[in-house]
Amino acid sequence: MEYFAAQNLKESWGKKPCDHPVIEKEYYNGAFLINFVCTQCGKEFTIAQKLEMEETSKSVISSNK
Numbered sequence: 523m524e525y526f527a528a529q530n531l532k533e534s535w536g537k538k539p540c541d542h543p544v545i546e547k548e549y550y551n552g553a554f555l556i557n558f559v560c561t562q563c564g565k566e567f568t569i570a571q572k573l574e575m576e577e578t579s580k581s582v583i584s585s586n587k
């Protein structure tokens with residue numbers, strides 16, 4: 523997702539809660555930035571935060587078994 527699209531999305535989404543169902547790479551003028559962005563609310567994540575979320579969702583799934 524383009525950086526400016528993410529900023530617009532973030533503005534239009536406002537302060538509503540979001541569980542960030544889809545996170546994709548953020549880029550700027552065709553070049554990838556190091557950040558990821560939620561395609562629903564436009565929130566930015568670092569790679570570390572994204573990995574942490576993946577770990578968290580895995581542990582939630584395994585603890586439900």
Ligand SMILES: [Zn+2]
Pocket residue numbers: 540541542543560561562563564565
């Ligand atoms: Zn989100």
